[in-house]
Amino acid sequence: MARLVMKFGGTSVGTVERIKNVAQKVKREVDAGNDVAVVVSAMSGDTNRLIDLVSDVSSIHDAREYDVVVSSGEQVTIGLLSLALQGLGVSARSWLGWQVPVLTNSIHGAARIEDIQCEEIIKRFADNQVAVCAGFQGIGEDNRITTLGRGGSDTSAVALAAALKADRCDIYTDVDGIYTADPRIATKAAKLDKITYEEMLELASLGAKVLQTRSVEMAMKHRVKLQVLSSFEDLPGTMVVDEDDILEHQVVSGVTYTRDEAKVTLQQVADKPGVAALVFGALADAHVNVDMIVQNVSEDGKATDMTFTVGRMDIDRAMDVLDKLKEDVNCKAIVPDPNVVKVSIVGMGMRSHAGVAQTMFAALAEKGINIQVISTSEIKVSVLLAEEYTELAVRTLHSAFELDAP
Amino acid sequence: MARLVMKFGGTSVGTVERIKNVAQKVKREVDAGNDVAVVVSAMSGDTNRLIDLVSDVSSIHDAREYDVVVSSGEQVTIGLLSLALQGLGVSARSWLGWQVPVLTNSIHGAARIEDIQCEEIIKRFADNQVAVCAGFQGIGEDNRITTLGRGGSDTSAVALAAALKADRCDIYTDVDGIYTADPRIATKAAKLDKITYEEMLELASLGAKVLQTRSVEMAMKHRVKLQVLSSFEDLPGTMVVDEDDILEHQVVSGVTYTRDEAKVTLQQVADKPGVAALVFGALADAHVNVDMIVQNVSEDGKATDMTFTVGRMDIDRAMDVLDKLKEDVNCKAIVPDPNVVKVSIVGMGMRSHAGVAQTMFAALAEKGINIQVISTSEIKVSVLLAEEYTELAVRTLHSAFELDAP
Numbered sequence: 001m002a003r004l005v006m007k008f009g010g011t012s013v014g015t016v017e018r019i020k021n022v023a024q025k026v027k028r029e030v031d032a033g034n035d036v037a038v039v040v041s042a043m044s045g046d047t048n049r050l051i052d053l054v055s056d057v058s059s060i061h062d063a064r065e066y067d068v069v070v071s072s073g074e075q076v077t078i079g080l081l082s083l084a085l086q087g088l089g090v091s092a093r094s095w096l097g098w099q100v101p102v103l104t105n106s107i108h109g110a111a112r113i114e115d116i117q118c119e120e121i122i123k124r125f126a127d128n129q130v131a132v133c134a135g136f137q138g139i140g141e142d143n144r145i146t147t148l149g150r151g152g153s154d155t156s157a158v159a160l161a162a163a164l165k166a167d168r169c170d171i172y173t174d175v176d177g178i179y180t181a182d183p184r185i186a187t188k189a190a191k192l193d194k195i196t197y198e199e200m201l202e203l204a205s206l207g208a209k210v211l212q213t214r215s216v217e218m219a220m221k222h223r224v225k226l227q228v229l230s231s232f233e234d235l236p237g238t239m240v241v242d243e244d245d246i247l248e249h250q251v252v253s254g255v256t257y258t259r260d261e262a263k264v265t266l267q268q269v270a271d272k273p274g275v276a277a278l279v280f281g282a283l284a285d286a287h288v289n290v291d292m293i294v295q296n297v298s299e300d301g302k303a304t305d306m307t308f309t310v311g312r313m314d315i316d317r318a319m320d321v322l323d324k325l326k327e328d329v330n331c332k333a334i335v336p337d338p339n340v341v342k343v344s345i346v347g348m349g350m351r352s353h354a355g356v357a358q359t360m361f362a363a364l365a366e367k368g369i370n371i372q373v374i375s376t377s378e379i380k381v382s383v384l385l386a387e388e389y390t391e392l393a394v395r396t397l398h399s400a401f402e403l404d405a406p
Numbered sequence: 407m408a409r410l411v412m413k414f415g416g417t418s419v420g421t422v423e424r425i426k427n428v429a430q431k432v433k434r435e436v437d438a439g440n441d442v443a444v445v446v447s448a449m450s451g452d453t454n455r456l457i458d459l460v461s462d463v464s465s466i467h468d469a470r471e472y473d474v475v476v477s478s479g480e481q482v483t484i485g486l487l488s489l490a491l492q493g494l495g496v497s498a499r500s501w502l503g504w505q506v507p508v509l510t511n512s513i514h515g516a517a518r519i520e521d522i523q524c525e526e527i528i529k530r531f532a533d534n535q536v537a538v539c540a541g542f543q544g545i546g547e548d549n550r551i552t553t554l555g556r557g558g559s560d561t562s563a564v565a566l567a568a569a570l571k572a573d574r575c576d577i578y579t580d581v582d583g584i585y586t587a588d589p590r591i592a593t594k595a596a597k598l599d600k601i602t603y604e605e606m607l608e609l610a611s612l613g614a615k616v617l618q619t620r621s622v623e624m625a626m627k628h629r630v631k632l633q634v635l636s637s638f639e640d641l642p643g644t645m646v647v648d649e650d651d652i653l654e655h656q657v658v659s660g661v662t663y664t665r666d667e668a669k670v671t672l673q674q675v676a677d678k679p680g681v682a683a684l685v686f687g688a689l690a691d692a693h694v695n696v697d698m699i700v701q702n703v704s705e706d707g708k709a710t711d712m713t714f715t716v717g718r719m720d721i722d723r724a725m726d727v728l729d730k731l732k733e734d735v736n737c738k739a740i741v742p743d744p745n746v747v748k749v750s751i752v753g754m755g756m757r758s759h760a761g762v763a764q765t766m767f768a769a770l771a772e773k774g775i776n777i778q779v780i781s782t783s784e785i786k787v788s789v790l791l792a793e794e795y796t797e798l799a800v801r802t803l804h805s806a807f808e809l810d811a812p
Contacts, residue, residue, distance in 0.1 A: 072485075
């Protein structure tokens, strides 16, 4: 007998039939003698429908009222799933964020969970009652509904698992686990049985869309055993675990990519102190996050190119800021380029293996792929490439690091 | 300066454009210096969509989870209307049932309001903040969302007006007031400027669908001044007021009808004590409400016909019960007839005018309309007719009591 949190995303509860399917999966765990809390998202499409209503009604964006509207989607799903479970003879009760309660700070639209008081849910486990909890939502200090931001239901599930001291948190989704690369691109990609929190965190921030970054951070912090698995097939998924739970680490565990960034180059910037501070200070003031940065050494000590990446969504805002600075930084031209991709390799094994970056660069060079910017951390190497090389680069690196399935 | 409650039904908030129109109406009252609380229903169609989801997901009907699902509709509307108001520069905040709170008993799906604690809303009136409240919902003793049953938003509005000691409760709807008869049938029907609570209550229970019966009862009890008016036109509506606020009462204020009843005749029932108790006892046990009853005097002292009406929705259930009793009551046949209509005349003036029923019966007889059953109270006379006479009877009575507009 174990205590489980099962989380189902919008696609998994997208229709009444799928909600019934979820109820069957929950019933199986209950029948096996487990205490079960379920966390669900809104039915797929519902949240977008609600967001469209909000933007149609007014250009004013009051995040408090936005939260009131969009949080209604999960309310529908928890009621329906509770009814579906009762229809199978399973005792079930729904819980909204304010009912549990899931206490958050008051940053509406992007709230952070501060505490989950789940004594009542635990008490009802004794009567074999399943708790069906609304993901994505909580209650702020002022008794107002808050939401956690897109994908927040993963975080809700992990936080609830931590609060319940659950033995495992199963994240059911439309893929059956974490792969060594996106299988739509790398047909030889293999499903991983296990991956460490650290690797998962890098993969999530570098483009793998299976789990929300914040949920992985939280799982790592509270040592919640996560499993990513399919809502539609009965297969074991990928366990996200402690480093110690994996006996031997691959040098590289996965190859990932993201098209969410855009490149900006300031050509022939004056090579003098203070220019970088001026540029990045102004971008920060405009809430534009800068990710990768490279500055070439100037040949004549007078001028040099400066290149960096920003979120692709932010490129227009960034250009507005930079155009105003053009004279101050005294550069020849400011050239935006949205047609770039960031491809990354991630692996705990890198820490003890030299030459990983070298292998990466050589493999790409052999295919004639030019690297525009590089950034590294202890367990990842990322490179910025022209977007057209995305698939080739992912497949090349997948083979180069011997990840191809036999 | 006054304190107002404005209530808008599902049709009035059925689209984003209509919500913006509602915001304009609210702004006008705020600009006039009034304190305003708004009560809204779900966008039209939304509640039915949610009810369909509930019935699709399971045949189990847990009223608590039903309430969780269907109450989400109003949550969407209050958020959207608050945003629309803010877009017009009007300070506004949304309030769910549990936030006000609107305290109800725990009869889920048909809860009754017990108390509304609106101190915080009143406090915010001082800052010119409009309170946008979800109709139809409250919170039960066990911290669960409750709903008041179909049309409950009218009751929410009146209860809030009573709690706020509002000067008036304006019910905006898709008709522009209370008419002397259904204008689709009686083209000469006229809009009433004023009507008493008592008359409105009879009209609502006898088929006029403009206001929910329970909301009129509550308005009468708490002496809340109600106005029924149009969401789409700028015209004064009908005020529902105290008897004393109307100087001279018409003998008949309105003619109304309902097709919601069905007739059952037990032919040649044994004319002996206990038969009526047996029949109506069994129907009551099966939760079938009986409305009009007539029993003819038997000519030979042995057998007689017994006729009564039940809700048309309940006719199959009633027949099941009666078929089982057939031998006990020893009747010749049990004949159901759903093709009937109940036409009623209502008016405070009846109390002081003799011969009103006589005028009614004579007018119908003159058109060759046979009366099947009669029932009366202090301020109304109802007759059961063959359904095909509905329009003719309504028009005939409308003329007979001099209600036709000039």
